[in-house]
Amino acid sequence: MQETRSPILQGTLDLMVLKTLEQMGPLHGYGIARRIEQVGQNALIVNQGTIYLCLVRLVQKQWITAEWGKSDNNRKAKFYSLTPAGEAQLAAETENWERISDVIGRVLQPATGS
Amino acid sequence: MWIPLRVLAARVRGFLRPGDQEHEFDQELATHLAMAEEDKIRQGMTAQEARRQARVELGGLTQLREASRAARGLPWLGTLGLDVKLGFRMLRKSWGLTLIGGLAMSVAIGIGAVVFAFFDIGYSGTLPLDEGDRVVALQTWDERAHDGQPNSLLDFEHWRDAMRSVEDVGAVRTIERNLIVGDGLANPVPIAEITASGFDLARVAPFLGRPLTEEDEQPAAPPVAVIGYDVWQSRFAADPAILGRTIRFGATVHTVVGVMPQGFAFPVNHRFWIPLQTKPPNRLENERAFDLVFARLVPGATMESAQAELMALGLVPRETASDDEQLHPRVMPYAFAVFDDEPGQFRWMSRLVLFLVSLLLVPPCANIAILIHARTVTRQEEFAARFVLGASRSRIVVQIFVEVLVLAAVAAVVALGFVRLAIRQLKRDNPDVPFWIDFSLSFETVLFTAGLAVLAAMIAGAVPALRATGREMQSGLSSLGSGTGLRLGATWTALVVAQVAFSAAALPSAVEMAWGTVRTSVLGPGFASEEYLTARIAMDQEASVGAVADGTVAESMAADGEQLPIGSRFGNLQLELVRQLEAEPGVSSVTVAAAVPGDEPWATVEVEGDPIQDASIFAGNSMVQFNQIDDAYLDVFDVPLLLGRRFDARDHESERATIIVSRTFAELLIGDGNPLGHRVRYGWRDSDVAEALAASPSDPSASEAEASPSAVTPSATSPAEEVEAHTWYEIVGVVADLPANATHGKIYHPMVPGRVQSASLALRTGPTPDNLVDPLREIATKLDPTLILEDILPLNEIYRDHAVGNNMGATVLGLVTLCVLLLSGAGLYALMSFTVNQRRREIGIRSALGAPPQRLLAETFRRALGQVLAGALVGILVAFLVGHYFPIRFIGGWNVPGVVPAAAVFMILVGLLATAEPARRGLRVDPIEELRQG
Known part of the structure; x- marks a missing residue:
């Protein structure tokens, strides 16, 4: 089981967090971590702690904002949501990712490339 | 906002309020753990297992807190703080380097900062007016x-x-x-x-x-x-x-x-x-x-x-x-x-000057770099150990750089003290500056000084830092604990030799220049200057009013409508003023000249036939002062006639061009022959020349100057043409120097009253010239209200003012020389210390085998002492060559007997003194201890 899980590619965690917030709307750190694990079907090794470091970075860049609120089970939690700058960044990074993965896919499987 | 700026702003906020954010982060992690636990319990885990699993998935809490702190604040600032603290500790520890290096840097930074401050003050261009x-x-x-x-x-x-x-x-x-x-x-x-x-x-x-x-x-x-x-x-x-x-x-x-x-x-x-x-x-x-x-x-x-x-x-x-x-x-x-001024030209000029001034940092900082290098070499083990423990090379480079920067910063603070003193002096010397000039230490000056400090730290710290952490680090590692580290290369040794040579060659020049600067104030003028009251007299240019010399007030003459040319009015007034002053009790004699003795304008001259061949422009002999004197001048100042005759009525005739010269003039420019009858003409002259020489009867430039006194444009004719146009003056007399101990020749022209528009008056009064100030003003005011009397001062006060400026120049020169000497001494000290350290084991073994320690030391030091001697010899040679090929007066030291060999001996003594402490350490090497360590 362990061997089939891959570490997250460097620099892609930001993209995943931004995408999660776009899809789910305002969400707390635990929710983001759970969501990424679920969507990745537990195939990614996510050190949940690193998500919080990623959130600090994204707040500093003003791509997301944070606000204290109440969770479903009435627990005090910090909710993160995407800013317009974050949306623009997400669009740009998504496009970039698609281009790169396309190129890498073609390099790795030349026969099916054309 | 640009993203890195946003991040920086956020980090600065985090740095300023670390507590709030850490608290929030902890709270967030606690919430995370609680939520994860709840989920896992819901999935069927026991509470204990759920808590353990949640913690594993989140990762180490301490590391997370550490990482978030680093991500939110300014972690490098903390490290920098440590480096600065270490820098201050090093200042205290290597106090010799601190004192010597700090002084040298302060002087170099101080000179640059003073120049900048003066530019900044002089060209503050915006008027403090509305718009x-x-x-x-x-x-x-x-x-x-x-x-x-x-x-x-x-x-x-x-x-x-x-x-x-x-x-x-x-x-x-x-x-x-x-x-x-x-x-x-x-x-x-x-x-x-x-x-x-x-x-x-x-x-x-x-x-x-x-x-x-x-x-x-x-x-x-x-x-x-x-x-x-x-x-x-x-x-x-x-x-x-x-x-x-x-x-x-x-x-x-x-x-x-x-x-x-x-x-x-x-x-x-x-x-x-x-x-x-x-x-x-x-x-x-x-x-x-x-x-x-x-x-x-x-x-x-x-x-x-x-x-x-x-x-x-x-x-x-x-x-x-x-x-x-x-x-x-x-x-x-x-x-x-x-x-x-032209703004463009000024900008260009100021940049050039500031660039040159910044270059002044290079020699002292290169010297300090040598000392820092010697220090980092002795700390090689410390760096090697840190390297092994995971410090990056850049980390160690930054550390060394910051240590030097701390030294430079301290030097810069001292330099700003110099600047403040200099500005205060400038303000005192210039009470009547334009109203927009602001004599305060500007922010720009402080910034420039800080920039110089960083530059100094870069020169003095960067090279040693890079070298200490370079390839040689490995050798430091391999020799950890063995007591021997890096070698000081041949370049370093050569630098020390060059330094000794430079000092030995430059010291005599510095001594001679300093002596030349202060000699008049040390030796005094050679006559009782405190017994003379001097003043500048001039006519104001009020054209509508006539004047008389018989004591009646000017308006009455204006009513008569009689208009005398301003020159002859002034001439009459001058004669009348002298007559009335001579009758004043307390005044023994009065004279009028273009300038007071010692304050005359400068010029270069050429003697017909050039009797002294090496009287070149380099020699500076051709620089002379010139004056115009009335017939009483030489008597009033008790100047004995040595040869020929004084001025008399013949010299006032317009076709005569006669001069009297001083003894130094005759010695320097004519030599052993009889100076009488030799002819002299001017080359370059001070800009005051037009006014000062306006009375010379046959000088063609004089009449031109009189016609339009405000339109003297020296560049209108080329210097060569000007020289050709100048009159030959015949020497008719030689007098003693005034002031005595003169270093330059002096030329006296006869003064015809009324041909100059301003002159200097000197009253011989006895010991209390101040008592005559009011009578002088009264007589002048009564004589003619348009007769302007300025700078009424006892002559010795004029000399005192000169001495202040000269002494300041000599002080700066002395400081620079002191820095050069100290740096040379420190360089030698470092070299000797290093040699002894390197050879401790060898000394130990040989001393254990019975060799007398003195012999061992002599051998150890032979090389170093050889370098000192070689340096001193090269220095003498350079001083000799400079003195021979560039016979500039006051440079080279050959005019002061014995100063060149004395300087060489002095440098050898400095070298010996610098080696004394390392030598003592060498003699104390304990053979047993050294062998045990080996």
Whole structure:
């Protein structure tokens, strides 16, 4: 089981967090971590702690904002949501990712490339 | 906002309030763990298992907190703080390096910072007036001489009436008049003769009364004056009824109509303003008479648009003008025009000067780099250990750099202290600077000084840091604990030799230069200078009033309508003044000359036939001072005649060109032969020359100078042509030096009263010259209110003022020399210490085998001492070559007997002294200890 899980590619965690917030709307750190694990079907090794470091970075860049609120089970939690700058960044990074993965896919499987 | 900036701003916030964010982060993690636990319990785990699993998935809490702290704050600032703390500790630990390196850096940074501060003060260009940056000057610019010329009345009127891009156009000229309040004594003051528009332009309301108005400029208007606040306070005791009181400038009585507020000194540094009469009969149409034409750019206009308009208008052609084609009008920022500067040229010049000044940092910092290198070499093990423990190379480089930066910062603070002292001195020496000049330590100066400190740290710290952490680090690692580290390379040794050589060669020059600077103040003038009272006398240029020499007041002569040329009036007054002063009790004799002894203008001369072949320009022998003296001068100053004759009536005839020279002149320029009959002519001369030599009967430049005293343009003819045009003067007498101990020759011309427009008066009074100040003023005021008397000072006070400047120069020179010596000594010390350290084991083993320690040491030190001796010999050789091929006076040290070998011996002694401590350590090497360590 362990061997089939891959570490997250460097620099892609930001993209995943931004995408999660776009899809789910305002969400707390635990929710983001759970969501990424679920969507990745537990195939990614996510050190949940690193998500919080990623959130600090994204707040500093003003791509997301944070606000204290109440969770479903009435627990005090910090909710993160995407800013317009974050949306623009997400669009740009998504496009970039698609281009790169396309190129890498073609390099790795030349026969099916054309 | 740019993303890195956003991040930085956020990090700064995090750095400033670390507590809040850490608390929130902890709270967030706690929430995370609680949620994860709940989920896992719901999935069927036990509470204990759920808690454990949640913690595993989140990761180590301590590391997370550490990482988030690093991500939120400014972690490098903390490290920097540590480096700075370590830097200060190193300052204390290596106190020798701190003192020597710090002093050398302070002097180098201080010189740079003082130069910058003076530029900054001198060229602060914006006037502290309402919209002061829109005030401009309309200037007549001489393209050939690169100099501003006075403006003509016609141009001023033309520009004022025609220009649309400027308003409040006005003109000013500064005149000097005797100020007489009530029955008081005359006191010369500068006065601004200014158009009323000057007050509109300044937009400053008077403190009392009114400013000048256009009505005041009418020819029939009664004479009025506006005075400054300080003058009102000091001369009128802040009289509230000042308006309507009268004040006399020379022969004219003015009514005070206004007092300007404190600090007002427009156009430059004026305290008195009178109307500028531009209408007939005082019209000076063709004469370029105005110092400044000023104006304010109208809203919307720029310097360029005003310049275009002014160029289109041009200058009004003049009938008698011969130099008009090289004159162009131009619009300038006001302050630049006052200094006759070109902003572009200034920027270029200042950059060049500042660049050169910054280069001054290189020699001391290179020396300090050597010392820092020696220190880092001894700390090689420390760096190697840190390297092993995971510190990156850049981390160690930064650490060494910061250590040096701390030293440089301390030096910069000391340097700023120098700057403050220098600024204070500058302010004291220049009480009458333009009103916009601000004598404060500006932010820019502090910034520049900080920049110099960083530059110094880069030069002194970067190379040692890179070398200490480079390839050689590995050798440091392999020799950890063995007590021997890196070698100091041959380059380093060569540098020390070069340093000793340089010091040995430069020291004599420094001694000689310093001696040349202070010798007159140390040896004194050689005569009782405290027994003489001196003063400058001149006529004010008030053309409408005649004058007499028989003691009647000037107005009566004006009524007669008799107009004497100003020169002969001055001549008559001069003779009468001398006659009346001689009759004054307490005055034993009186003389008039162009300048007081020791304060004469400079020139270079050439002796016909050049009897001394090496009297080259390098030798500096041809630099002489020249003066014009009346027949009494030599007697009044007790100057004995050594050869030939004194001046007499024959020398006043216009076809004679005779001079008397000083003994030093004869010795330096003529040598052993008889100086009488030799002929001398001038090459380059000080700019005061036109005035000072105006009386020389047959000097062609004299008549030209008299015709237009304000239009001396030395570049109009090439220097060679000028030399050719100069008269040959025949030596008819040789006198003793005055002051004694003169280092340069002196030439005396006969003075014909009335041919000069200003002169120096000297009264021999006995021991209390101050008692004669008031009688002198009284006699002069009674004689003629337009006779201006300035700088009334005992002669010894003039010499004291000179000495202050000279001593300051000598102090700076002394400091620089001291730095060079200290750095040389420190370099030798480091070399010796290093050699001893490297050879400790060898000394230990050989001493254990029975070798006498003294012999071991002698061997160890042979190389180093050899270097000192070699350096000293090379130094003497260089000093000899410099002295032989560049026989510049006061340089090389050969004029002071014995100073060159003394300097070499001194450097050897410094070398020996520097080696004393390492030698002591070497003798104390314990063989057993060294062997055990090995």
